[in-house]
Amino acid sequence: MGNSTPPPSPKVLPQEWRKGPWGNKVRDLQIVKDYQPFKEDVQLRCMLYGPVGAGNSSFINAVDSVLRGKITRRAAADSFFQRSFTTKYREYKIQKVPGTHYPFVFNDIMGLQKDAEKGVCVEDIKLAMKGHVKNGYQFNPISAISEDNQHYNRDPSLNDKVHVLVCVIPGNTAGLHNDNNPTQLLTEDFETKLREVRFEARDIGIPEIAILTKIDVTCPEVGKDIQNVYKSKYLKKKIEEMSGRLGFPQNCIFPVNNYHSEHETSDNTDTLILSALRGMIECGEDFVNDL
Ligand SMILES: Nc1nc2c(ncn2[C@@H]2O[C@H](COP(=O)(O)OP(=O)(O)OP(=O)(O)O)[C@@H](O)[C@H]2O)c(=O)[nH]1
Numbered sequence: 001m002g003n004s005t006p007p008p009s010p011k012v013l014p015q016e017w018r019k020g021p022w023g024n025k026v027r028d029l030q031i032v033k034d035y036q037p038f039k040e041d042v043q044l045r046c047m048l049y050g051p052v053g054a055g056n057s058s059f060i061n062a063v064d065s066v067l068r069g070k071i072t073r074r075a076a077a078d079s080f081f082q083r084s085f086t087t088k089y090r091e092y093k094i095q096k097v098p099g100t101h102y103p104f105v106f107n108d109i110m111g112l113q114k115d116a117e118k119g120v121c122v123e124d125i126k127l128a129m130k131g132h133v134k135n136g137y138q139f140n141p142i143s144a145i146s147e148d149n150q151h152y153n154r155d156p157s158l159n160d161k162v163h164v165l166v167c168v169i170p171g172n173t174a175g176l177h178n179d180n181n182p183t184q185l186l187t188e189d190f191e192t193k194l195r196e197v198r199f200e201a202r203d204i205g206i207p208e209i210a211i212l213t214k215i216d217v218t219c220p221e222v223g224k225d226i227q228n229v230y231k232s233k234y235l236k237k238k239i240e241e242m243s244g245r246l247g248f249p250q251n252c253i254f255p256v257n258n259y260h261s262e263h264e265t266s267d268n269t270d271t272l273i274l275s276a277l278r279g280m281i282e283c284g285e286d287f288v289n290d291l
């Protein structure tokens with residue numbers, strides 16, 4: 001027996017089912033660096049929401065890491081899934097060069113839970129979309145923010161409003177596809193909450209994208225080589241199912257691996273994160289200009 005290359009794994013297709021963004025890192029990074037909103041003084045606001053532990057905070061850290069070329073951990077992330085580690089509404093700007101920031105911001109919120117009176121209230125997400133919730137608000141799972149709260153913004157400006165709604169779903173969500181390692185249950189109650197948020201975004205006209213996180217642990221072949229993401233049969237099914245059950249068009253679903261245990265950034269991981277970030281900037285920019 002010689003040193004012949006092993007046959008391809010039956011779990012990965014010989015060809016990509018969607019063309020991966022491989023090789024686009026330099027271009028996409030430049031697009032992000034050059035981005036200037038057409039409307040003066042606008043900073044594009046992207047709000048992330050999803051089930052507890054989905055990777056919202058880690059995605060913000062991952063974008064920060066890609067753009068600063070080193071692993072950063074500004075948004076506190078944790079692996080405790082019983083309740084959300086993020087409990088306050090927080091805005092993150094990303095430093096471009098010392099003293100300046102990129103013209104986009106991320107808003108991190110408490111995770112959603114399927115049970116009533118646990119996790120962020122759907123009403124708070126709706127109010128945050130419209131700019132009524134100020135940075136630093138401590139979420140209360142039992143009741144939504146009231147108008148007399150000091151963090152309630154009665155008269156939101158264009159900059160206070162959300163311009164892109166980002167739904168973050170972990171790939172290893174049970175219910176999306178028969179799973180060996182589920183961390184969350186995508187139950188009907190949960191889907192109902194997600195749909196409610198989506199209907200509000202639709203009514204306001206806010207564009208949405210979805211991020212499928214934890215692809216490294218969702219499919220072992222992707223864990224071994226991230227370039228298998230668009231060859232993985234399992235992830236293909238996940239994306240189809242996410243699209244079917246939650247209603248996102250497939251081309252609005254961006255699979256990513258957030259930096260979570262790495263000490264260094266890597267080109268292929270950066271490439272997927274940048275592709276998602278570019279998607280957010282492009283649809284957010286269109287929305288703001290159409291207003
Ligand atoms: N393997 C892997 N782990 C991830 C990924 N993204 C996040 N994690 C881990 O998942 C756990 C939860 O991540 P967070 O970023 O805290 O998730 P969150 O949505 O902010 O969660 P809450 O604030 O608690 O609602 C942490 O232990 C992260 O290190 C990923 O892409 N791959």
Ligand SMILES: [Mg+2]
Pocket residue numbers: 056057058076077085086108109
């Ligand atoms: Mg968090």
